[in-house]
Amino acid sequence: MKQDKKTKIITMTAMLLSLIIVLSIFESMLPSFPFLPPGVKLGLSNTVIMYSLFFTTKKSAFFLALLKSFFSFMTIGFVAFALSLSGGIASILIMIFLTAVFKDKISLLILSIFGAIFHNIGQIAAYMLLLGDANILCYLSVLIISGIIMGSITGTVLKLILPAFNRIFTKNSD
Numbered sequence: 001m002k003q004d005k006k007t008k009i010i011t012m013t014a015m016l017l018s019l020i021i022v023l024s025i026f027e028s029m030l031p032s033f034p035f036l037p038p039g040v041k042l043g044l045s046n047t048v049i050m051y052s053l054f055f056t057t058k059k060s061a062f063f064l065a066l067l068k069s070f071f072s073f074m075t076i077g078f079v080a081f082a083l084s085l086s087g088g089i090a091s092i093l094i095m096i097f098l099t100a101v102f103k104d105k106i107s108l109l110i111l112s113i114f115g116a117i118f119h120n121i122g123q124i125a126a127y128m129l130l131l132g133d134a135n136i137l138c139y140l141s142v143l144i145i146s147g148i149i150m151g152s153i154t155g156t157v158l159k160l161i162l163p164a165f166n167r168i169f170t171k172n173s174d
Contacts, residue, residue, distance in 0.1 A: 013060045015168075016052050020045040020068050037139075040146040043116060047158040049088065050112060051165055053095060061092050082130055083123045090122025091115040108162075112155025117147035 023045040030042075045068060053061035065088030073081035095111045120143035127136050 009056055009060060012056055013052070013063060016048050016056075016060075016064055017067050020048045020064060021071055023048065024068070024071065037142050037146060040143070040150065043119070043150055043154050044157065046088075046091065046115065046119070047112075047154050047161070049092070050095070050108070050115065050154070050158055051162070053092060054099075054108075055165070058092075058096060062089070065089060065092060079130060082126045086122040086126035087119035088122070090125075091119040094118040107155075108159055109152065109155035112158065113148055113151035116151030116154065117144055120144065120147045 027041055027044050049061055049064050049068070052064050066085065069081050069085035069088060072084040092115075094117075095115045098106055098111055098114060121140070124136055124140055124143065128134055
């Protein structure tokens with residue numbers, strides 16, 4: 001029985017990674033919107049990592065963030081890898097912290113907003129470490145505002161697709 005659960009988690013993680021890659025490619029194909037500041041993206045693939053965090057295991061969520069970062073490395077390069085990994089880890093850690101503190105009293109929307117904000121903060125920290133340029137801190141206010149907006153969008157998307165995810169991933173678990 002324990003092996004069946006491990007197999008299910010591995011299978012779900014593989015399916016979720018596939019979805020992350022598809023969403024990342026889709027998002028990269030979207031045109032740059034003139035009203036969005038440089039570097040700001042929707043972060044649709046982050047909805048999948050959030051799903052993994054809350055409905056599979058924390059270990060799977062970290063693993064997916066790592067694999068998503070490796071995908072960035074293979075398609076864009078090392079800096080993209082470092083930014084993706086630092087943002088993903090910071091995002092997951094704040095969501096774990098907030099759920100530990102507030103338990104069931106915090107919504108997915110609020111978690112998504114904080115996750116997006118900390119994703120941006122993690123990326124700024126990595127940028128400063130890699131390039132030694134603290135001038136990027138002046139961009140932090142823009143990224144916090146965009147984190148609130150994009151986190152609201154991804155949190156809403158997750159809430160809307162949650163029933164479909166649950167049907168897909170619980171249908172074969174019986």
